[in-house]
Amino acid sequence: DTGVSQDPRHKITKRGQNVTFRCDPISEHNRLYWYRQTLGQGPEFLTYFQNEAQLEKSRLLSDRFSAERPKGSFSTLEIQRTEQGDSAMYLCASSLAGTAGGPSNEQFFGPGTRLTVL
């Protein structure tokens, strides 16, 4: 399968625990995005990388959240001291930058990691 993959698909954790999710983008894609989606809402932008550089972070991304893409390939999203409000679907997407680093082309999404914080 050459699409975007995410691991794990489901995570149940207790409040206060740390969790880490992984995303493997489409191999030739240089941009990688993280989103959070709750029921009845569209995906909300969290952060994005171009290659290994984290270029933008949403105000939604509190200091308990951190994302990395150390070699410009896979990415991890860590949530520390989880809260019940963190329960959501965490989606990863990848895309190719346009010419001269311009607007992104279409994004391809992974299947998501569904987080439940008890």
Place this chain on the structure above:
Amino acid sequence: RKEVEQDPGPFNVPEGATVAFNCTYSNSASQSFFWYRQDCRKEPKLLMSVYSSGNEDGRFTAQLNRASQYISLLIRDSKLSDSATYLCVVNNFNKFYFGSGTKLNVKP
């Protein structure tokens, strides 16, 4: 004000009907526009990009009105398999903003 606003629906239509969804966006400098489809408990998938001149893909037609900051999607001859949530997406300087989605139910 939200970056992207959509009517949540649901739109309940019979097979064969024509249905239209609208979406407005707040940033006049937005650079590119898309419609995504999301099935229940699945990831969003690109339906089509939206170009200034309007574009068509089979039964689907997308329009963009930059002056009014308005995007539309028209589905002709609806099929049962078109039942899904349709997400309007706007790209502002490489940040993608999604609407909350419009739910479509196509009934036999």
